[in-house]
Amino acid sequence: MELAVEMLNISKFYPGVVANDDVSLAVAKGKILGLIGENGAGKSTMMNILYGMTKSDIGVIKVHGEEVKIDSPNTAIKLGIGMVHQHFMLMPNLSVLQNIILGKEPVKNGLIDVKTAKAKIQEIMDAYNLPLNLDEKIYQLSVGEKQRVEIIKSLYRGANILIMDEPTAVLTPTETDKLLEVMRQLKEQGCAIIFITHKLREVMAITDEIVVMRKGVVTGSLATAEANTELLSNYMVGREVNLEIPGEAYRPGNTILEVKNVSALNQRGLPALRCVNLKVREGEVVGVAGVEGNGQSELIEVISGMIRPTGGQVGFHGKDVTNDPVRSRREAGMSHIPEDRLKMGTAKNCSIRDNLILNRYYQKPYSKNGIMDNKKLMGLADNLCRDFQVKTPDSARALATLSGGNMQKVVFAREMEADPSLLIAAQPTRGIDIGAIESIHRKIVEARDNRKGVLLVSAELDEILSLSDRILVMYEGEVMAEFKRGEADERKIAEYMTGAKRQGGDSNE
């Protein structure tokens, strides 16, 4: 069994932190290695080293048995290493063809030889069953198709070692199955694949070997046949993680939020929501399941007031707020934890205090007639930092001085402080370590037990299943199905998530 890649005793140091500490892994030709671990475990650093985006301080890399020095992506590519990035490296306004051939265009008479390029790519598409329309522009493609472009990019350059970084994070269950098929095909053709993911089910399904990393070291290295999800979780986190949080009995109260027949357009002017109906009551968590991009963002924007619907109404505590500004909805008791907390929820170059007082700065007693009482605001900020354990010596510092986890805490602190009656939580645990996920889930259950309403939008089915009292499934802007807790499992929900099925009749109360 020939080893395609060996990374031996890799160590990488940054000022103040050890990203990789004597890490070794190896993949054989025609085999798939699963590389798993939490955020910050060091797996991305390892792959960046392998792909030449950064250099290790100690250690040796061997490709096909020979020791090599990889100092740039170009070198890696020449060695046959290809990387399918988690965040696609694509150019939206250029065509699929252009994206694939960039940097390696066949040239004839000074001009790009489109015919030759197309022929070569067609060969690849046929060999691995990756069909695409080469003339379409990237922004027109679905996520699954975009990923195919990324894969073809590597194959076009002759890669036989593929690094796949969290490829299934944004795919529907069906698209994931298709991808796994492609990976099997690649495997058969002799490719070696390193598959980075945090989805243990997939790791179990497709890999031959598994390496688990935590805080820069390898905590487990085993054959997939010998592994199971409990064992792997343990290796990943170092302890048993229990995501089942018991809550009080389900006794929903008055309707807090009512969305009636709401339709809306997205940023491109295309319909994103079609006659959506939903209700959230006191003391309940309503989970909206579905792959991102099926209208969930627009739903939240309509409810929170960031955009206006083209049809339908939004009722909050019995009052029609469809056209009310964001601020008045917040004042009426709506809080919103945005899906991309760092992009939309924080102002990095402002102080921590500035970020914390966003909901209150204009209200009495913190300000009067437009003039702010900085002392009181400082007190508010300091209290919030203390209550929510935001680690900082002083709230006047810039937000950027905080770690990612603490920045998230700032967002939570701000939104929870407002003591909302409705908490909208969009992808609340995305990018958050398993340890911290527990505490966030706990807070959501707490809110629910305190007779608040929670609208939970998440692409993580596990999260939805564990927390929701009622589940709605969205696909292409419509609510396809509704279930009470316990009525459906992952497989069943997945069927609706992909639009393959639709629950008969309306999904009204």
Place this chain on the structure above:
Amino acid sequence: MSIEVISDMLASMIRIATPLVLMALGGLLCQRAGVFNIALEGFSLMGAFAAIAFVQVSGGNVWLGFLGAILAGALYSAIFALFVTRFKADNIIASIAMNMLAMGLTSYLLRALFDVQGRIAPDQIDKLKPINIPVIKDIPILNCLSGQSIITYFTIIMVVAVYVVLFKTRTGLNICAVGESVDAAMTAGVKPALVRWKVILISGAFCGLAGAFLSTVTVSQFSEDMVQGRGFNAFTAMVFGNAHPMATALVALLFGLADAIGIRIELSGLNLSPSVIKMFPFAFAIAALAISSYTGKLKTKGVIGVKRKKERVNG
């Protein structure tokens, strides 16, 4: 209005638009590579000065003037390139600096080198004769294309050249790639800094030539601040033309037309203040800008100006 008058006006339009098209092409290439370059004004001013300087020094040779202007424009733009790529300077602030520096430098050099203030006309200038194209010069209306300066014909060729390079060659794809996504470009092995240097230097050369046209063809002198906002009009033309060479050239022509109509009106003796007439191209520019932003808003597919929003993930 007689055919001759129309012909005349069209010929004026082409003449007036020539420097605009050159500047706009420069701005276009920079824009495609993700460089917001509104220093076109300053680059051209340097070219205008250099042209006259070289003409004066060489005793009247305009070819040297052209060459000098191109070199001066390119060298001057290198400063911009350095600060914008190596030092990651804010494009807008750096552009403002370059424009300011050009004004100050040309003013200063007028005094320091030639000991005059305000303007200088070379002692001798062997202006190029306009080129008459044999058959075309006799076709009514179309004969506006004949009898233009060689720089104008060069410009037309450049429009086509930029189109071909941008859309059909490796270099062009690299330029577009850098403008679309620096990360994607880098992982594909393209060097963004190098690409940006190239486009900025080319824009410097184009603008230098545009400036030379202004000071040696349109008139025969250099006067302080003689670019008079044309650089900004050119930039606007590029925005309106969505950074596409053909469309941009067309819009620049329209600007030229606005100017030409203005001159016509002035000559015709209508009682319109010359200052108001000079407003035409700027008013046109603002309208063009507003329209293009509006349609851009509708399309969301903008190449220019609109900060690229995170790509919405489709189901």
Place this chain on the structure above:
Amino acid sequence: MNKLMNKKVTGVLSITLRQVCLIIVSLILASIALGVSGYEPLAIVKGIVNGLTSDIAGTVRWATPLILSGLAICVTYKAEVFNLGVDGQLYMGAAAGTAAALALPEGMNHVISLIIVFLAAIIAGALFAMIPALLKVFLDTNEVVSTLLLNFIAILFIEYLVNGPMMDRTAGTNLNASEVLPENTWLPRISFFDPSSANIGFYIAIVVMLLITFIFYKTTLGHEIKMVGSNPVLAKYAGMKPKRTILQVMAISGAIAGMVGAIEVTAVQHRLLSGFNPDFGFDGIVVSLLANNNPIGVVFSGIFFGALKNGGINMERLTDVPSAVTEIVMAIIIITISAKFVLPKLKPRVAAAKKGGE
């Protein structure tokens, strides 16, 4: 708390030190250029020193419009809006002020006349700034280009006015100017500085600075400006109205610009002169940048550039060195400031690495 004060003070000091270094570097470069061209190398430095000592009057005269322009710029800069149209708004303010001054009855109370003239100028400046502001807010039009284009239109408009409706018909030849304004609309000059045209506009500038400082640090508007500038999506999501904030800052900026026009017309020229504005708007950008967009710093920065400008003018008059050197110095300062942003960028990268590679 003490630690924080110390940190803030050291922060301000280090920035000031950086700026002073920049100034020194630019002056050195300019002096070298002068020497190379055969002029006296230290001329510009002497000019500045002169402007701060024996010819303070001239410095005050020039500092006034520079400080105000700087303030106009720093207001919008905080909201990440580039108002390059201060020159145009300045002209429109001047035109409106002139029109008001010429229309007022001769015998009217001095103070009231001035107030009316200034009000007219402020409103005109603010309204003219609303054009690019509305275009930006409703059509997403890039304000950098629109304000620049509008500048040219404003300049041409003034040209039209003084050669047409507002032409001085009492003068024998075409002065490209309006009639002289009646004395009851003249803004008093500072008699201490006679015969310079240094005027009480300087005090007005200080008052405006205090106002802006108050707005930035103690009002909800100031907080909104900061947030909108930092992250407009966040601002909207938190219930602020970024569009309204942009309109507000542009209005304020235009109003201040209009004020500059009014001061120049009523205190210095005493009439509306075509082309009277030596690009105060662009100078304002340099002033504000050098002051790190801090209103208090703008005053010091404005005084420095006032001395520079004054020095340049005197230099040209007394020696032979072209005053264009001052423009060159300013351009060098801007471009080196924009480059200076490299160093602070290194720090966050290291900090990010600290948070651990993934």
